[in-house]
Amino acid sequence: MVSSFFTKIPSLSAIFSIYTSLSAFTIVFRTILHEILPAKIRHFIVSKFTDYFSSYFNPNFTFIIEEQSDYVTNQTFRAAQVYLPTLxxxxxxxxxLVSSSNLKDPMAKPKxxxxxxxxxxxxxxxxxxxxxxxxDRDNNPHQKxxxxxxxxxxKKEFREKIMSDYFTYIAKSSVKLLTHRENLNINTYNSKxxxxxxxxxxxxxxxxxxxxxxxxxxxxxxxLDAFSSGKDFYKSVGRAWKRGYLLYGPPGTGKSSLVAAIANHMNFNIYDLQIQSVKHDEMLRQxxxxxxxxxxxxxxxxDCSGADARDEDKEDDENQDMKKKKDPKVTLSGLLNFVDGLWSSCVxxxxxxxxxxxxxxxxxxxxxxGRMDVxxxxxxxxxxxxxxxxxxxLETEDHNLFEPLEKMFLEVKATPAEITEQLMASKNPDVALKGLIEFLERKKMTKESVDFDIKEAEA
Structure with a gap:
């Protein structure tokens, strides 16, 4: 039995012969690679062999989730951003990473x-x-x-499970976290x-x-509440799930305060866009x-945005066309396309x-x-x-000066901001309300004087 085993072992000369043949084949193969095949084809073949063997022996699988996807923010990346801080x-x-942007309370807990x-x-x-x-800036520090x-x-064997269930799980988790977030953000666009x-x-x-x-x-x-619960309705009628509000009126009448109340009621972040700083329609879409x-x-x-309806049809002049090419700007059509056009469905x-x-x-x-609904x-x-x-x-709901003040408000136009300024002059209701009456009387006299001057000029 033992002798039979040793008779099956090749001789030393046979082993040397096989080694010599393999060495000769290797030399010929390398010669073909370096002298016959171009460098690009050689690198391609080597890379394919390397990828094949590395993937074959590597037990792991990696998903790559980029921040941007198809011109918009990758929502899977966004979901991970919201979900991972819980871990x-x-x-x-x-x-x-430690940060704090709470300007009102330096002692607030950092994020x-x-x-x-x-x-x-x-x-x-x-x-x-x-x-x-x-x-990718780590690989290229000079990248802007x-x-x-x-x-x-x-692990590779769990790839299908992660694709089918895990990404859905973090998406749902992020929605719950955003719905119950404690802090809202106000965002401004940095063009640089x-x-x-x-x-x-x-x-x-x-x-x-x-x-x-x-x-x-x-x-x-x-x-607002109907809009918040109206996802199925908007889908059923084929409309983008959005709502437009136009707040108009004189300065100081509380437009910004109303925006804040809406944000706090809906628990929505705010994107404050200064449209005057947007250079052209393409930049607006981005x-x-x-x-x-x-x-x-x-x-x-x-009304001060510079989005001009006329720049689509008022000029046929060649000089004006050249000026538009050199100095593009946001057009009314560009604004409307995002507010109510095909791009309105992106968010x-x-x-x-x-x-x-x-x-x-x-x-x-x-x-x-459909553009400004309310x-x-x-x-x-x-x-x-x-x-x-x-x-x-003033923490008071009744005062003997309320009746004369209410009559004055029917005669004198004053903004809530002006009234607030007078009420903050003193915490004593008597002092503050008397000051308010004097303010309204001065305002009334000024208006009467202006009206008299206008009548005299017209006469």
């Missing part, structure tokens, strides 16, 4: 975030997972714009970095504290598609708010239903609004 105790790397290259572990139905935040992406690594930058939104105005005609306030609240679901897009002082559950001091200056195309006049102070302000600032 900060599982960071395996020795670093943590903790995920630094680039940090690794976070997760467990989904017994499947171990590892998240890593990366940036940072492009971030997540790597999600799991080409990205939105945020700060904590701490405007404390709510519908409870908002000085507004009760009937108008209740109508608006009902409209900016607006980078916003999030469940948000308010605010465009203030629209869901969005509220669009335009404000203006001069509604009559706006193009009628902006005002029709028009809200923010007018001068009325007796009802005055009583609300007095209750808030």
């Amino acid at each position: 900060l105790t599982r960071i395996s790397t020795g670093s943590l 903790f975030g995920i630094p680039v290259k940090a690794k976070i572990t997760d467990d989904f139905e017994g499947i171990p997972l590892e998240w890593t935040l990366l940036s 714009y940072q492009k971030r992406y997540f790597h999600l690594t799991c 970095c080409e990205r939105w930058e945020s700060a904590i939104f701490q405007h404390h105005t709510t519908f409870e504290t908002l000085a507004m005609e009760p009937e108008l306030k209740n109508t608006l609240i009902r409209d 900016i607006l598609t980078m916003t999030e679901n469940r948000s308010i897009l605010l465009m203030e002082d629209l 869901e559950e969005r509220i669009i708010i335009f404000t203006t001091n001069h509604k009559e200056k706006l193009d009628p195309a902006l005002l029709r239903p 028009h809200i006049l923010m007018d001068y102070c009325t007796p009802v609004v005055f009583k609300k302000l007095a209750a808030l600032y």
Whole structure:
């Protein structure tokens, strides 16, 4: 038996002969690669062999989740951004991002975030997972714009499970977290970095504290609540899930306070876009598609925006055409296309708010239903609004000076901002209300004097 085994072992000369043949084949193969095949084909063949063997022996699979996807923010990346901070105790790397943008309270608890290259572990139905935040700026420090992406690594055998269930799980988790978020953000667009930058939104105005005609306030609240619960309705009628509000009226009538009350009621972040700083329609589309679901897009002082309806049809002059090419700007059609065109469907559950001091200056195309669904006049102070302000600032709901003041409000136009300024002059109701009467009397005399001068001039 033993002798039979040894007789099957090849001789030393046979082994040497095989080695020599393999060596000769290797030399010939290398010669073919280096002398016959071009360098690009050689690198391609080698890379394919390398990829094949590395993937064959590597037990892991990696999902790459980029920040941008198809011209808009990748919602899977956004969901991971919201979900992963709940797992900060599982960071395996020795670093943590700490930040605070609470300007009103320096002692407020800071926010903790995920630094680039940090690794976070997760467990989904017994499947171990590892998240890593990366940036291509690390590979090229001179790159102007940072492009971030997540790597999600799991064992190969769990790939299908992660694709079918895990990504859905983090999407649902992020929606719940956003719905119950404690802090809202107000965002402004940084044109140099080409990205939105945020700060904590701490405007404390709510519908409870908002000085507004009760009937108008209740109508608006009902409209907002119907919009919030109307996803199925908007889908059934084939419309984008959005709502447009136009706030118009003189300066100081509470338009900004109403925006804050809407944001706090809906628990929506605000994107405050200064449209005057947007150079052209393409830039406008890029900016607006980078916003999030469940948000308010605010465009203030629209009558000063520079979006001109006439630039589509008023000029056929060659010089004017050349001027447009050299100095492009946001056109009315570009604005309307995002507010009510095909691009309006890119973001869901969005509220669009335009404000203006001069509604009559706006193009009628902006005002029709579907673009601005609800028009809200923010007018001068009325007796009802005055009583609300007095209750808030003086903590009194009745006073012997209320009756003469209410009569004056029917004769004198004063904004809620002006009334508030007078009420804040003293915490003593007697002093503050007497000062308010004197202010309104001066205002009345000034108006009468101006009206008299106009009549004299006309005569």
